[in-house]
Amino acid sequence: MKHNIRNIKWIINEWRSHKLMLSLLLFLTLVSASVTVTFPLIIKKLLDTLQYMVERPEIYSDIGPELWAIIWLFIIVGLVKLTVSTYPGFRSLMNTTFEYVLRIRYFSEILKKDFNFFNIFRTGDLVTRLTSDITDFPKIAWFMCSGIFRSLESFTKIMFCIAAMFYLNWQLTMLTLIPLPIMMIIFYITSNKLHNSFKKNQEAISEINNQLEMSFSGIKIIKAFVCENKYKRFFTDTLSKRFKTEIRLVTLNTRIRMIYEYIDYFAQIAVIVFGGIMVVTNDITIGTFFAFYTFLSMIIYPILDLPQLFVSGKQAFVNIDRLEEIKNYPIAKPVIPAKNKLSKIETISFEDVSFSYSKDEINILNNVSFNTKKGERAIIIGPIGAGKSTILGLLTGLLTPQKGVIKINGIPLDEIDLVDFREKIGYVPQEPFLFTGSIKDNIIFGKDSVSDDLYRSVLDIVQMKREIQLFKEQDSTRVGQRGVTLSGGQKQRLAIARALLRQPQILFFDDITASLDADNEENLWNDISKQFGEITCFIVSHRLSTIRYVDNVIFLDSGYLIAKGQHDLIIKQYPEYRNFVTGSRQISS
Amino acid sequence: MEKKKFINFKMIKELTPYIKKERWLFLSGLTMMLITSTLRLIDPLIIGHIVDKVVPDNDIGKLYQFAGLFVTVIVLSGLLTYYQVILLSKMGIKIVTRLKMQMFDKFLHLPVGYFDHNPVGELIARVESDCENVRQLFSDLSVTIFGNLLFFLGMLIVMFLRHFNVTLLLLIPISIIIISLFLLVSYLGKFYRKIRELNSQITGIITEYIQGISIIQLFNQQKRVISILDDKSKIKRNTDARATFTEYSFWGLFGFLIETVFIVILIYLLAPQILLGLVTLGTLIVFIQYTQRIFWPLIMVSENINQIQRAFASIYRIFNILNLSSEYDVDKGNEKHKYQPIRFDNLIEFRNVSFQYKEDELILNNINFCIKKGEKVALVGASGSGKTTTISLLCRFYNILSGGIYVDGIHINDFDLKEWRKKIGLVLQDVYLFPGDIRENIRIYDDTIVDEKIFEALEYVGASEMITRLKNGIATEIMERGQNLSVGEKQLLSFARAIVFDPEIIILDEATASVDVLTEKKIQKAMDKILEQKTAIIIAHRLSSVIHSDKIIFFHNGNIIAAGTHNQLLNESNEYKKLVNLQFLSHKEAG
Missing domain, CATH: 3.40.50.300 (P-loop containing nucleotide triphosphate hydrolases)
Known part of the structure; x- marks a missing residue:
């Protein structure tokens, strides 16, 4: 209950910024409902007038002023209704406005989150929360306007109709409304079953999808082991399960639709029997009889529709919670602006740094300490799982240490303006992630304006110039979704270009050399030395040959820093390092 | 690609053996549909009769007879509709299950090269979505379309029988409305396709940005990506608004025509004749009821046109795949069954x-x-x-x-x-x-x-x-x-x-x-x-x-x-x- 109130408050809060629009909607809803109720009343008037005139043929032989008045009444009410008829359009405009506002707001929240958040929330899940959770019928955006106002419309319609019926004849109203609750109960009982059956069918569908995916991805194995025909067996089983759930779903669905469609017929039986008797006994007129008949068919659907408010509300509340969960997930280290800004990065040091992704997990890094100076190139090396990439994550502020401090120019990283600091670094991730757009868009991703010279020289350094010439649209060639497919090496080099274009003071390469061959790598380092002489580099690598191009080696094993220093020195001092290096190469001798 | 020309006899011919296998389900479903469409015409007629026959004679006995008839019609048509939907759906599910099985079998036997050119997601869509589209043809779609067209024709016939001249006159506005209805549907279709497209673009953008979140954060590009998403979302909202306003304005006009214009025409044409005793009040009631109902079947049909197109495009794709030759077929065809025994000794x-x-x-x-x-x-x-x-x-x-x-x-x-x-x-x-x-x-x-x-x-x-x-x-x-x-x-x-x-x-x-x-x-x-x-x-x-x-x-x-x-x-x-x-x-x- 408390939880519902919180969500209702949330919605009211959202409504506050759209007061004018919502009042307009309220007004239009009331007008539309009352106009709708007027029609059966005018028809009643028409029938009664005609009946009266038919019984007096000597006076009335043609359309007189009485009928003209009714015709004008029809036209006036019709025009009023026509004027307000676009109001569902306003409703849906509000829906899409809410959709838009919420999506942008919560997307901005996501952008502020750190690794803890992305460890817990998967991409697919977040995308669902920002798209179908908001957009789909009958979820948040729909519920916030259409859901609520439609129910309001249904409610006013029902009330107006019942009021009109009571006004016409209260006894007949009582008699005709009696069967409705019974039918409604049957309807809701069946609807509840539907939900269950629907869920089962969904499960059967996703099982089939899973199996299809597995089979098609593993087609080579299936073929190589010549088991196509035997393999079919499991699919047949799943299909027959699906067959059953589908049939059950269709049966239930049809039953509900039948009740839905026939429920007003049953209410009309009461009108025909009781109303018919009353007409015969002259208790009501033919017009009233017909008006009751029409009113009943008018209120049936709104009555069935009304509880939908609670069903869709439940759904929307769940989705609102899912959005709020995003917003409320704590950030380990909130960004506080107006801290120290550095102009030049002189020294970087790790002091006794330990890190783990969560309290329950073992440490990825244990008491790691080292110093580097401006212009130094360091390779971070060690077996898989040694914590190499974690060091880069910590240095860039994507991760925060549990223990120890990272200092830049002697100032702890916490006390440095992170946005400003990040302006001074270039980072190339392990998986070269490119965004949908042109090649150029991707390279200049980190900059608002770029000089042509710089752009071209960066392309030169990553040795992409010639390859780009080969594309039909050169650097306007689209990559990413529906774009050309680049090789892993090409993507990697674009990612390097993207980082270099920022003219950073520190470069972080997370295991990038795997996609460069020996010649290319040599050229890359030579060019970087030439054009970015002062740059500090941290390179995570698996390829020992990269050691040739660096000043120092940081050797890690299972989260411990084993050695730091020049290759030639530490290979003599540290047997662990010697084993690691020679162990990999013993066979070549 | 997915044009109407795909609805051709070749595809219907391909489907025929599947329907033939379920012909009893098919025929009984069809018969029931005919009966129910007729029964749906009856209830306004009963009201008309009550007004014309029971009321003037003050005959309560007759009233009970009509009430009894009404109940019978409702119960009968309810039951028949129920079984008709169930039978046709069952047929649809049976056919589709067979199609899925055959497609899966076919895929397993296609050469590996086929899988290099077609992403797994596509193949799943071929088996799952395409078959489900076909199924629509045999359940909801066929019921709505055939049933509603029959209902529409039935109403016209009854109206002609009741009052030939008035119905003939009404045919003019009716046909105008039908034409504009179909124009509207194809006009809106374009909008909704565009909205779907925008929706998937937005999903794509968000997915990409969340996947690349660390790049965005490290490069301080939060503002840029927000503004890109903002632009796309705005375009979507505006397209959406235009589509819905167009649609609701049309429905508003449409409502005005049937609720106001038609009734005014009816009063103008029928009232003098009623006063002269040439036409009964019951006839007026039947006409009012029918004119208010006559377009719903057409709206239902028009809303389903896209679905039919989609279903036939799916049939086209399905049979294209089923008609591919499997790698064993190719193998056998080439070698004419003259296989050498396999010996690998050297x-x-x-x-x-x-x-x-x-x-x-x-x-x-x-x-x-x-x-x-x-x-x-x-x-x-x-x-x-x-x-x-x-x-x-x-x-x-x-x-x-x-x-x-x-x-x-x-x-x-x-x-x-x-x-x-x-x-x-x-x-x-x-x-x-x-x-x-x-x-x-x-x-x-x-x-x-x-x-x-x-x-x-x-x-x-x-x-x-x-x-x-x-x-x-x-x-x-x-x-x-x-x-x-x-x-x-x-x-x-x-x-x-x-x-x-x-x-x-x-x-x-x-x-x-x-x-x-x-x-x-x-x-x-x-x-x-x-x-x-x-x-x-x-x-x-x-x-x-x-x-x-x-x-x-x-x-x-x-x-x-x-x-x-x-x-x-x-x-x-x-x-x-x-x-x-x-x-x-x-x-x-x-x-």
Whole structure:
């Protein structure tokens, strides 16, 4: 209950910024409902007038002023209704406005989150929360306007109709409304079953999808082991399960639709029997009889529709919670602006740094300490799982240490303006992630304006110039979704270009050399030395040959820093390092 | 692509055998539809009769008769509608289940090349969405369309019978409305397609940004990505608003026409005649009721036009796939069943083998090498140099462009495809696990492989210890993508799978997956063991694991540039030396 109130408050809060629009909607809803109720009343008037005139043929032989008045009444009410008829359009405009506002707001929240958040929330899940959770019928955006106002419309319609019926004849109203609750109960009982059956069918569908995916991805194995025909067996089983759930779903669905469609017929039986008797006994007129008949068919659907408010509300509340969960997930280290800004990065040091992704997990890094100076190139090396990439994550502020401090120019990283600091670094991730757009868009991703010279020289350094010439649209060639497919090496080099274009003071390469061959790598380092002489580099690598191009080696094993220093020195001092290096190469001798 | 022209008789002809098989369901469903469409016409007539007959005569008995008739009609048409929907849906589900089974069967037997060109998601959509679209034809769609058209015609007939002239006059506005209705539907269709497109673009953008979140944060580009998303969302909102306002304005006008204009016309035409006693009040009531109902069936039909188009486009795609020839068909057609018996005692030879996936892009260029029985041969080279293609050709996943692969002098295409593949045990780089338990994953649903043999294989590759740790042993269900197993464990299972069928030749695409040192040793041990008695071809990503091979074949850009033992190659080939250098530090630098 408390939880519902919180969500209702949330919605009211959202409504506050759209007061004018919502009042307009309220007004239009009331007008539309009352106009709708007027029609059966005018028809009643028409029938009664005609009946009266038919019984007096000597006076009335043609359309007189009485009928003209009714015709004008029809036209006036019709025009009023026509004027307000676009109001569902306003409703849906509000829906899409809410959709838009919420999506942008919560997307901005996501952008502020750190690794803890992305460890817990998967991409697919977040995308669902920002798209179908908001957009789909009958979820948040729909519920916030259409859901609520439609129910309001249904409610006013029902009330107006019942009021009109009571006004016409209260006894007949009582008699005709009696069967409705019974039918409604049957309807809701069946609807509840539907939900269950629907869920089962969904499960059967996703099982089939899973199996299809597995089979098609593993087609080579299936073929190589010549088991196509035997393999079919499991699919047949799943299909027959699906067959059953589908049939059950269709049966239930049809039953509900039948009740839905026939429920007003049953209410009309009461009108025909009781109303018919009353007409015969002259208790009501033919017009009233017909008006009751029409009113009943008018209120049936709104009555069935009304509880939908609670069903869709439940759904929307769940989705609102899912959005709020995003917003409320704590950030380990909130960004506080107006801290120290550095102009030049002189020294970087790790002091006794330990890190783990969560309290329950073992440490990825244990008491790691080292110093580097401006212009130094360091390779971070060690077996898989040694914590190499974690060091880069910590240095860039994507991760925060549990223990120890990272200092830049002697100032702890916490006390440095992170946005400003990040302006001074270039980072190339392990998986070269490119965004949908042109090649150029991707390279200049980190900059608002770029000089042509710089752009071209960066392309030169990553040795992409010639390859780009080969594309039909050169650097306007689209990559990413529906774009050309680049090789892993090409993507990697674009990612390097993207980082270099920022003219950073520190470069972080997370295991990038795997996609460069020996010649290319040599050229890359030579060019970087030439054009970015002062740059500090941290390179995570698996390829020992990269050691040739660096000043120092940081050797890690299972989260411990084993050695730091020049290759030639530490290979003599540290047997662990010697084993690691020679162990990999013993066979070549 | 998805145009109306796809609705043609050829496709209906293709579907006919499926419908024929369910003809009783089909015919009874159709009959019921005819009856129910007629019954739906009756209730306004009953009201009219009550007004015309019961009221003037004050005849309560007659009233009960009409009420009884009304109840009968409702109950009868309710029951019939119910069974009609159920029967037709059942037919639809039956047909679709058969279609799905056939498509799955077809896919399993298509050549591997087909799967290279068609992403898995597409193929799933072919089986799942396309078949479901077809199903619509047999359930909701056919009921709505045929039923509603019949209902519409029925109403027109009754109106003509009741009052010919008035109905004839009404036909003019009715046809205008029908035409504008269909124009509106196609106009809005464009909008809704655009909205769907925008929606998927927005989903794409958000997905990408969340995946690349660390790049965005490290490059301080939060504002830029928000503004891109903002632009797209705004376009979507505006398109959406335009579409809905157009639609609701039309419905408003539409409502005005039937609720106001039609009634005014009816009063104007009928009132004088009623006053003259030529027409009854009941007729007016029937006309009012009918004119208010007459368009709903058409609206229902118009809303479903897109669905019909979609269904026929799906049928087109489905039968295109079903009419493809499977790789065994191709095989049999070429060889006219004259298979050579497979004997492998001496040699597998690649003679002048060339191959291309795409026109003019040779992946293998005149490859020559041989493998003696019992030899272990390693294929090395950069990715894209042709190693994987070579083993794919040996498995006959693709057809060789020129040259041939010979086993003891006989071309592998002269063997029965299935028999040939049974000689090969394939282990791929990405361990592939199927839905199901460990047992089925090892024997791949082949009942003839008994549990003992599975245990034997597991023991052989050193995986029995891992199985005993599992509570359900080999009946343990493997989670999606094998999440409940480690990389190493998965690798061991794939070895067990390869040897349980006792192949003569083992093909191993060596895993470079990140495994810890201990597992790596275990895998290496298992690998050495399963290769012991066999002829083996290993695609090596790390030289360290294959330097002891009988032969190393060095691929470069689709050519073999060197072949021999490790030491031979070190002496003879500069390129090989370079490769060794790339993977290890040179002797001098290692100090």
